[in-house]
Amino acid sequence: MYNYEQNQKPHLLNIYHDxxxxxxxxxxxxxxxxxxxIFAIYGNTFQVPFHFDDYVHITHNKKLHITELTLENIKKTFTHYNSPHSIYRPVAYFSFALNYFxxxxxxxxxxLVNISIHLTSSFFLFLFIFNTxxxxxxxEKCDSNAYLISLLATVMWASNPVQTQAVTYIVQRMASMAGMFYIIAMYLYLKGRTSNRAYAQIIFFVLCSVAALLALGSxxxxxxxxxxxxxxxLMLIQSISKENIKKNLMFFLLCVLIVVGFGFxxxxxxxxxxxxxxxxRPFSLxxxxxxxxxxxxxxxxLLLYPMTARLNLTxxxxxSYSLFNPLSTIFxxxxIGSIIAVALFLAKKRPLISFSLIFFFLNHIVESTIxxxxxxxxHRNYLPSMFFFVPFAVLFIKSLSYFAYKKSMQTIIxxxxxxxIVGQGHATYMxxxxxxxxxxxxxxxxSKSFYLSRPHMNLGKYYFDKGFIGKAILENKxxxxFNRYLNTGYRVTPHLNLIACYFKTNEFDKVIEHSTLAQKINPNISSTYDDMAAALIETGDLDAAYVNIKKSLSINKNNALAYNILGRILLEQGHFQSxxxxxxxxLNIDSNMTEAIINIALAYRQNKDYSESIRHFKMALLKDSNPQSFENIYANLGLLEVYALIGDRKALKKVSSNLVSSVDKERLLDMIANNSRSHLDTRILYSELKESYLSKGEDFFLKTEEISKLNPK
Structure with missing residues (x-):
């Protein structure tokens, strides 16, 4: 067994001889x-919201939303968000579950957890380089400058802006956590390998194995x-020689078998x-x-010149279609071949430099090959780049030594x-x-990848959520x-987004157009038939709407929205009981579906069962108590009309007063004038609300052409 410093007492952080x-x-x-x-350059990230894959992995992943730390709840967090049986990055997922808890x-x-992981990774990287x-x-070559080389290499790595995607992007904790446990495992291996006490070796190697499993679980x-x-x-503890290479060949083959076995x-x-x-994929192997x-x-x-203008999420x-198309492929x-050749050539004389280079390429194999x-x-650079700056730190020290008698050059260097370092930190912060x-x-x-479809699709979603429907339509178009994907999910999503946009603008012909296109891309998405049916109802084609909603239910029998739309179709056709x-x-599928409750209220109103209609409108208000939501306003408008029909002026004035005090006037006017899906008598609504506003000394007027469109239903 290799002995390191025979007379030195082992200590977990024993990295210095003084x-x-x-x-x-x-x-x-x-x-x-x-x-x-690290906290200075990442201190402006604490309020950075969830982004992109954060939603599917964290915010929409109900398995992680634990409120009790029971064994059953914890076990659920270990599985893939889309599969109850596939174990998927359980360590990272469990950490997200704890954050939610x-x-x-x-x-x-x-x-805070992401930044702490980065800090821990950086600290153990420093310890590992120093011990190395x-x-x-x-x-003999580095002992006197070991501390400075270790700290400089670590700071250059930790402050590099390329790491922002692994630190600031919440879901990429998977990458940074794997890197953290990976470097901890390497450090523990080194401590065990260089210890002269059998019990210490056992402890370090056991802890190394645990850290390795945690890294793999991340x-x-x-x-x-x-x-x-x-x-x-081989390179840094034993040193390169023919005998050592032969001796380690079996271990190397064993490691390869472990990798293959894990893949199996x-x-x-x-x-x-x-x-x-x-x-x-739009590319072959x-x-x-x-x-x-x-x-x-x-x-x-990017690691050498990490300007913010060069950094991009996508x-x-x-x-590359061949070695020469584009020509930069062969170069x-x-x-890469030249760097690896240089690394192998330097393996004996400069093992640290050699290992740093080999480590970079070796740890890109999983995600950057087949x-x-x-x-x-x-973020794929987080782990592979850990030793990337070691050669530069060594070069810095060697340069200072070379210009020992030329202070001006030392100052310049x-x-x-x-x-x-300051530039990197500033770039990271920005x-x-x-x-x-x-x-x-x-x-x-x-701005950086204009001809990629995904940025436009996600920007379109952002605009839609903010109410900029015109911009959302443009981005999704x-x-x-620019779509290059063969994946039906990526191809169909912009059409689904446009369907939502055109519902907002009441352009139902375009809803039908994009529903049809979406169905051609993927005929098994039930929501496209729901959307088509809803649009066909608005255009008056109830038979076609019925066909589409039946198709939706054949795909998904537990589709509450489809049953709601089917109920609307039957209501339009006058089939009250059905x-x-x-x-x-x-409602049996989704008891909180306010729209279905409102539609039942409308059905009873149409059947002149006003007491049941009132009861269901009130039930809808209990389910949705937000006075600004569409469903809440619509339920109040329904009550207003029913109270007018039965002549309950006291109840009518109370509802009218609530609407006038809690809802913006322009929104009420818009809902009365432009809500084509309304089953209410909009003339009654306009008259009653106008009276309420006039009693307060305020105007409430529609244009003549808008009043002409108000029809009793």
Missing amino acids: RPSQHQKRVIFAFVSLFII FGRDNVTGYH LKLPAIK KENALMLPLSLIFYD IATYGKPLSPFAAYKI TERVLTESRIIVFYIS HDITI SILF LPLELIYE TVFTILV RNYTWKSEGSLWLDAV LAIK AVSELKKA
Whole structure:
């Protein structure tokens, strides 16, 4: 067994050879420095909202919304959001569940955890590099400057703006948490490997195994850990020699088998099943591998020159169709091959530099080679780039040493290095402002990747949520125009978004048009038939609406909305009993469906059963007590009309007074004049509300042409 410093007492943080007090001061200084830097550059992220994949993985993932820490609840958090049986990144998912347990949807807690993970990763990276520089293989060359090299390399990594996607983007805690446990595992392995006490070795190796499993439970790219440790041990602990290479060959093959075995287990015995996803990708396996060579070179350039103008959530990358199309493909492959060749050439003389280079490429293998994932994301650099800046930190120290007798050059080099770190920190801080809202994030993505459909689609959703319907329509049309995806989900979504937009603008012919297009892309989405039926009701084609809603129910028998729409169709056709029956089916599925309750109230009103109509309108108001919601206003308007019909002036005035005091006048006018779905007598509504406003000395007038459209129903 290799012995490291025979006479030294083992200690978890024993990274320095001086007396303990000096060692502790240096460790504390390093931690405090990292703490200040990281919280300074990420301090503006605590109110950054959820974005993009945050919704599907966290806010809409009911499995994570635990209110009690029971074993059953905890077990549910370990599974994929879309499958009750598939274990999926359980460590990361459980951490999100804990965030929800303590703070619900308050993003501050999520960001505090993310930043703390980044701080922990940085601190253990510092410890690991420092301990590595004390190994006999490189001790003579770096021992005296080990502390400065370790801290400088760590600060350059931690402050790099490329890491913002793994730290600020909440869901990418998966990447940062995997990186954190990965570097902790490496540190514990080093402590165990260099300890001269058997019990200490056992403790460190057991803890290393636990950290490795936690890393793998956070994200699958941690699978490269065994290979990283083999290379590390061979190059930096044992040192390169023919004998050591032969001795470690069996361990290397064992690690490869572990990786392959995990892949076999993760795919439930079907290791080729993930490759079926190429059917929905706009690239083949060969094209992906070729393209990734250029992406890796881009990642390197991004780490070296991380200007905010170059950072993007969704990069637009041209696919490589061959070695020479585009020509940069072959040059990228040659560049990567040259770096790896240099790393292998330096393995014996410069093992630290060699390992840093090999580590980068090795840990990009999972996400940047053959698997049919999205081509590019910045957060994929979090783990691979951990040792990226070690050679630069060594170069800095060597440069200072080389110019030992030329103070001016030392000053220039030092100032330049400080400016680089300050510049990186500032760029990180500024990049975080891009994440401040969905609008700022997707506007940034659109400006940098205009010809990608996804940014337009998400910007369109943002505009829709904010009420900018015209802009939402434009962005979703651009999303359709620029679509390259074969995935039906991405192809159909802009059409679904446009359907929602055109309902807002009462352009029902366009709702029908995009419902038809959506059905052609994917005929198994029940909501497209719901939307088509709702639009056909507005155009008066009840027979076609009936056919569509029946199709919807054949796809999803538990579709409350479909039963509600079917009830509306039957109500329009005058089938009172059948309409109420279908509407009650909707309520059996979703008892809080206010619209179905209102439609039942309308059915009873149409059947002149005014007491039941009033009861259901009041029931709707109990379900939706928000005076500004459409359903609440509509239920009050329904009550207003029924009270007018039965001559209950006292109750009528009370409802009218509530509407006048709580709802904006223009909104009431708009609902009366333009709500084509209304089954109410809009002349009565206009007359009664006008009287209420006039009694307060206020105007309440529609234009003559608008009054002419008010028809009793």
